[in-house]
Amino acid sequence: MATTRIDLDGRPIKPITICMIGAGGFIGSHLCEKLMSETPHKVLALDVYNDKIKHLLEPDSLPWAARIHFHRLNIKHDSRLEGLIKMADLTINLAAICTPADYNTRPLDTIYSNFIDALPVVKYCSENNKRLIHFSTCEVYGKTIQSFLPKDSPLRQDPACYVLKEDISPCIFGSIEKQRWSYACAKQLIERLIYAEGAENGLEFTIVRPFNWIGPRMDFIPGIDGPSEGVPRVLACFSNNLLRREPLKLVDGGQSQRTFVYIKDAIEAVLLMIENPDRANGHIFNVGNPNNEVTVRQLAEMMTKVYTKVSGEAALESPTIDVSSKEFYGEGYDDSDKRIPDMSIINKQLGWNPKTSLWDLLESTLTYQHRTYAEAIKKAMVKPTAS
Ligand SMILES: NC(=O)c1ccc[n+]([C@@H]2O[C@H](COP(=O)([O-])OP(=O)(O)OC[C@H]3O[C@@H](n4cnc5c(N)ncnc54)[C@H](O)[C@@H]3O)[C@@H](O)[C@H]2O)c1
Numbered sequence: 500m501a502t503t504r505i506d507l508d509g510r511p512i513k514p515i516t517i518c519m520i521g522a523g524g525f526i527g528s529h530l531c532e533k534l535m536s537e538t539p540h541k542v543l544a545l546d547v548y549n550d551k552i553k554h555l556l557e558p559d560s561l562p563w564a565a566r567i568h569f570h571r572l573n574i575k576h577d578s579r580l581e582g583l584i585k586m587a588d589l590t591i592n593l594a595a596i597c598t599p600a601d602y603n604t605r606p607l608d609t610i611y612s613n614f615i616d617a618l619p620v621v622k623y624c625s626e627n628n629k630r631l632i633h634f635s636t637c638e639v640y641g642k643t644i645q646s647f648l649p650k651d652s653p654l655r656q657d658p659a660c661y662v663l664k665e666d667i668s669p670c671i672f673g674s675i676e677k678q679r680w681s682y683a684c685a686k687q688l689i690e691r692l693i694y695a696e697g698a699e700n701g702l703e704f705t706i707v708r709p710f711n712w713i714g715p716r717m718d719f720i721p722g723i724d725g726p727s728e729g730v731p732r733v734l735a736c737f738s739n740n741l742l743r744r745e746p747l748k749l750v751d752g753g754q755s756q757r758t759f760v761y762i763k764d765a766i767e768a769v770l771l772m773i774e775n776p777d778r779a780n781g782h783i784f785n786v787g788n789p790n791n792e793v794t795v796r797q798l799a800e801m802m803t804k805v806y807t808k809v810s811g812e813a814a815l816e817s818p819t820i821d822v823s824s825k826e827f828y829g830e831g832y833d834d835s836d837k838r839i840p841d842m843s844i845i846n847k848q849l850g851w852n853p854k855t856s857l858w859d860l861l862e863s864t865l866t867y868q869h870r871t872y873a874e875a876i877k878k879a880m881v882k883p884t885a886s
Pocket residue numbers: 520521522523524525526527545546547548572573574575592593594595596597612616634635636637708709710711712713718
């Protein structure tokens with residue numbers, strides 16, 4: 500880097516080494532890209548896959564080739580983990596099972612991945628006095644207080660009953676047989692453990708609670724770069740439907756509300772955390788875009804319009820279809836009703852604000868989806884003729 504980077508307090512930023520676990524996933528790939536193109540930091544990239552970061556690893560002539568090293572490993576059982584954490588100044592843990600279709604159908608894998616497998620990472624950071632940025636989730640808030648109020652209650656209008664605040668809002672999950680909450684509960688317990696390591700043993704930590712970050716490279720398109728029976732998160736489900744010209748499936752009428760933030764905006768927030776440890780340590784941060792709230796039905800309608808624009812293909816006559824959650828996800832599914840992040844803590848500590856509107860982020864993301872997958876889907880949909 501030609502110019503020295505300056506932190507939020509005007510001090511020069513020293514280049515560091517980052518051990519990034521789950522670097523080959525959606526968020527990891529964008530974070531690696533940002534770190535390589537805009538900073539002098541080094542990345543030890545750990546994952547079982549590297550397809551989403553291949554463009555950063557090859558060829559050897561890339562300008563950052565000496566600053567990123569991929570280590571193919573599964574943190575469940577690999578003795579190299581502690582050594583790699585020791586080699587770095589900071590560990591960022593992104594590894595997790597984080598697709599809702601798994602929470603109620605593979606609850607054991609979900610709990611192991613989000614709690615048990617994260618334990619050694621926390622332990623090695625604490626024992627070796629290494630800073631940790633751990634990725635949790637907005638799902639730790641669960642349902643809103645509002646969802647339990649009568650439909651005509653005036654309290655429903657009170658933001659205290661639905662805006663989610665790191666240091667005030669309760670975590671409200673459904674009953675144990677609603678296995679949807681296995682993920683949120685495991686994430687909550689690892690948050691509490693990290694917080695306790697900070698309080699009792701002085702671990703320097705930051706916890707990130709992403710609120711529906713979306714963009715290119717999120718999840719997979721079933722039958723193209725993932726299993727044909729797989730169910731990814733909503734962006735990829737709806738993209739897949741649009742690419743295949745099928746109606747978008749609205750689970751339980753698509754009434755749940757979400758706020759979506761563009762991955763590139765969110766990555767700016769993570770970089771601020773990385774480079775401003777004094778302002779980020781000891782904090783839990785919501786990272787989302789409160790201005791981009793829609794119901795899932797509205798998201799489907801908007802994606803349909805945007806896709807028509809970017810692909811030049813007319814929309815279907817009936818662009819959506821209702822399905823029950825039992826049919827779509829199976830027994831034990833439940834849902835978060837509404838997710839609006841309070842932004843005051845991240846604003847005060849890091850001065851971060853999201854920029855991109857939902858329309859704009861969908862336009863760039865669906866342009867990417869169309870460019871990346873349209874041809875492959877067309878080929879896959881041509882049925883082989885019997886000879
Ligand atoms: N994308 C979002 O909006 C969002 C929202 C809330 C929370 N999060 C959290 O952020 C983190 C990253 O999410 P993402 O969207 O990038 O998911 P992702 O599935 O794309 O990435 C996770 C990566 O971790 C890797 N991984 C999983 N288990 C591993 C193991 N045992 N050993 C090595 N690698 C392993 C996977 O191969 C994958 O590449 C997760 O912890 C998730 O819970 C993401």
